[in-house]
Amino acid sequence: ETGVTQTPRHLVMGMTNKKSLKCEQHLGHNAMYWYKQSAKKPLELMFVYNFKEQTENNSVPSRFSPECPNSSHLFLHLHTLQPEDSALYLCATKNSDTDTQYFGPGTRLTVL
Amino acid sequence: AQSVAQPEDQVNVAEGNPLTVKCTYSVSGNPYLFWYVQYPNRGLQFLLKYITGDNLVKGSYGFEAEFNKSQTSFHLKKPSALVSDSALYFCAVRDMNNNAGNMLTFGGGTRLMVKP
Numbered sequence: 001e002t003g004v005t006q007t008p009r010h011l012v013m014g015m016t017n018k019k020s021l022k023c024e025q026h027l028g029h030n031a032m033y034w035y036k037q038s039a040k041k042p043l044e045l046m047f048v049y050n051f052k053e054q055t056e057n058n059s060v061p062s063r064f065s066p067e068c069p070n071s072s073h074l075f076l077h078l079h080t081l082q083p084e085d086s087a088l089y090l091c092a093t094k095n096s097d098t099d100t101q102y103f104g105p106g107t108r109l110t111v112l
Numbered sequence: 113a114q115s116v117a118q119p120e121d122q123v124n125v126a127e128g129n130p131l132t133v134k135c136t137y138s139v140s141g142n143p144y145l146f147w148y149v150q151y152p153n154r155g156l157q158f159l160l161k162y163i164t165g166d167n168l169v170k171g172s173y174g175f176e177a178e179f180n181k182s183q184t185s186f187h188l189k190k191p192s193a194l195v196s197d198s199a200l201y202f203c204a205v206r207d208m209n210n211n212a213g214n215m216l217t218f219g220g221g222t223r224l225m226v227k228p
Contacts, residue, residue, distance in 0.1 A: 002157070043156075043202065043218040056215060090155050099144055099163065099206070101216060103155035 003027040004104035006091050012110045015081060021107045023074040023091030031094040032074040033101065034066060038087040049074060081111045114139045114207045118219035125193045125226055133188040133201050133222045135177075141209025145186040146216065147177055150200040159201075162186060173197070193226045200224075 004025045013019050023032065034046040048056035049068040063085075065077040074091055088108050092101040116137045125131045137143055144163055148156040160171025167179040177188045188201060203219040 002155070004155070006155075042220045045215060048215065092156075100146070100158055100161060101156075102158065103148075105153075105155045108153075 002102045002104065004091060004093055004102050006089075006104035006107050008107060009105065010108045010110075012112065013078070013081065014112050015083070017081075018077070018079040020078065021076040021089055021091075021109075023076075023104055025072055025074075025091075025093045025102075027093055027095065027102060028071075029093035029095045029102070030071065031096065032068060033092040033094070034074070034076050035090040035092065036087045037090055037106070043090075046076075078109075081109075083111050085109065086111045114143075114205050114217045116203050116205045116217055116219040118201075118203055118222045120222050121220075122223040122225060125224070127195050127226055127228050128192050131190050131193045131197070131224065131226070133203075133224060135186045135188065135203030135219060136184050137186060137203070137205040138184060139205060139207040139209075141207045143186075144206040144208055145177075145179060146204040146206075147171065147175070147186075147188050148202045148204065148218075150202065150221075152199075156202060159188070193224075195226050195228055198224055198226045 007022045032049045036044045045058050046060045047066045052068045063080050067075040088106045090106045091104040094101045146161045147159040150156045160169050162169045162179045170176045175190050200221045202221050204216040206216050
């Protein structure tokens, strides 16, 4: 257990659906991240939030919309996704004191 | 810009033998370097990091890594591999002088297979 939880663990959705991924941390960290992990590709940073403010959007398509309502929760809202968006979506948190990121278990997303 | 390379997609080693997983990096300033491990259907778990100080860093599960500035490398090692070490290993780097600050760059990962 890393103190970072993600729900759901698995999600199957159609291209016209709207769904949300949730990340919750109990570590008191001030930075939160969304990563995409696809087969045969390096880990891709999507978004970074620092003290609830978005500080990085790594050229992510607008069909992915992040939300950070408080320091413990991070959401990734999904709509009109494509089959190539199927991947493992990982949330991570970091405390600036240690510079170490802690990852959740991920949500395995399949877009049909 | 910061980048990291893991030249081997897969490393095979027999149980009880020493293992090495290679990583090289490129930064404009001084690096922060990390190793993470990922078991099936899990997120990445932190193994160890180099920030400053002793070039040999010891981490979890008996792993260690050596920072070599002249070769810009940070290879992961373990003296005696276990079957349970079989997993996907990621090297990551952050440029200390980079004001983008919170971003790590990850390598493509190396799959370690330890056979009995």
